[in-house]
Amino acid sequence: MKTREEVRALFRAKKVPLTHQRLAVYEELTGRKDHPSAEALYASLKKAYPSLSLATVYKTLQTLHELGMVARVDSPAAQARYDAIVETHHHAVCAACGDIQDLFDPRLDRLPSPSAKGFQISGHSVHFHGLCASCAKKAGRSSK
Amino acid sequence: MKTREEVRALFRAKKVPLTHQRLAVYEELTGRKDHPSAEALYASLKKAYPSLSLATVYKTLQTLHELGMVARVDSPAAQARYDAIVETHHHAVCAACGDIQDLFDPRLDRLPSPSAKGFQISGHSVHFHGLCASCAKKAGRSSK
DNA sequence: TTGTTAGTAGATAATAGTTATCAACTAATA
DNA sequence: TATTAGTTGATAACTATTATCTACTAACAA
Numbered sequence: 001m002k003t004r005e006e007v008r009a010l011f012r013a014k015k016v017p018l019t020h021q022r023l024a025v026y027e028e029l030t031g032r033k034d035h036p037s038a039e040a041l042y043a044s045l046k047k048a049y050p051s052l053s054l055a056t057v058y059k060t061l062q063t064l065h066e067l068g069m070v071a072r073v074d075s076p077a078a079q080a081r082y083d084a085i086v087e088t089h090h091h092a093v094c095a096a097c098g099d100i101q102d103l104f105d106p107r108l109d110r111l112p113s114p115s116a117k118g119f120q121i122s123g124h125s126v127h128f129h130g131l132c133a134s135c136a137k138k139a140g141r142s143s144k
Numbered sequence: 145m146k147t148r149e150e151v152r153a154l155f156r157a158k159k160v161p162l163t164h165q166r167l168a169v170y171e172e173l174t175g176r177k178d179h180p181s182a183e184a185l186y187a188s189l190k191k192a193y194p195s196l197s198l199a200t201v202y203k204t205l206q207t208l209h210e211l212g213m214v215a216r217v218d219s220p221a222a223q224a225r226y227d228a229i230v231e232t233h234h235h236a237v238c239a240a241c242g243d244i245q246d247l248f249d250p251r252l253d254r255l256p257s258p259s260a261k262g263f264q265i266s267g268h269s270v271h272f273h274g275l276c277a278s279c280a281k282k283a284g285r286s287s288k
Numbered sequence: 289t290t291g292t293t294a295g296t297a298g299a300t301a302a303t304a305g306t307t308a309t310c311a312a313c314t315a316a317t318a
Numbered sequence: 319t320a321t322t323a324g325t326t327g328a329t330a331a332c333t334a335t336t337a338t339c340t341a342c343t344a345a346c347a348a
Contacts (some may be wrong), residue, residue: 017344053298058335074220076145092260103258111270114247126255126270133262135249161315163325197327204318
């Protein structure tokens with residue numbers, strides 16, 4: 001977890017003005033272990049910052065993403081989800097509820113590089129799909 | 145490439161009425177090597193089937209997806225892209241133009257199964273990201 | 289500390305992609 | 319060929335996201 005001063009330094013290094021709103025969005029995201037959507041972040045922040053606008057959350061996430069400070073997880077649930085962890089890692093996505101879980105496994109970080117004609121590959125991510133613990137339990141119950 | 149009779153049998157096996165529209169959408173998709181969006185398919189089909197509705201293309205793709213007859217590739221370009229290949233394979237996605245390329249590499253089909261607490265994993269897919277041949281060329285030119 | 293300015297926030301309109309609705313039609317069965 | 323459940327086409331509605339524009343604020347210099 002980064003201290004507020006570290007965050008401040010990070011923004012300065014990127015030469016991007018640090019506003020209260022940006023700090024709030026970034027801290028909220030780093031403080032969470034789920035992968036909230038823009039809307040979900042907005043809902044959480046609204047309590048502490050009643051004047052915050054949803055558009056600002058969107059713009060801030062976009063900015064942070066361009067700066068490489070947050071990662072974007074494209075979920076099948078149409079709504080983009082964000083992740084404060086930008087280091088290489090992978091995800092397990094629940095097909096039922098859309099829940100996303102982080103996976104850290106160095107064995108997945110280096111994969112055989114495939115032959116994609118002419119493609120200049122800069123990275124990869126592995127998406128596991130299936131059912132999360134609670135949805136698997138529900139599915140088990142209802143099918144019996 | 146499936147014959148029309150094979151396609152017909154496939155639909156019958158799934159107990160889904162085979163309409164002209166469904167056949168057209170499915171054949172168009174299997175006949176293409178790119179990963180068209182609903183809109184792109186609609187544009188192609190409109191010439192041969194002027195009365196076809198975009199809503200029908202969406203519904204048909206959804207139906208085919210539920211039946212496991214087509215795969216859905218969630219692209220970062222907001223628009224969902226479809227793939228007639230449902231066998232396990234992976235993708236390279238161009239960060240610049242959104243182009244998606246199929247990758248077949250059995251080494252990627254069996255990955256070490258990660259420890260996702262309680263997650264019941266049913267499959268996975270690997271997304272490589274980078275620049276496709278033509279975008280890489282363009283990027284090289286403009287940065288010099 | 290204050291003044292200046294480039295860039296940002298908030299409010300809201302606009303847009304893009306997708307889904308819902310519903311009357312008219314059609315594929316599949318008898 | 320008649321029946322009926324399910325589908326199509328047209329379009330309205332909806333959801334997520336982006337654009338626009340004016341007032342505001344962070345960052346820097348004096």
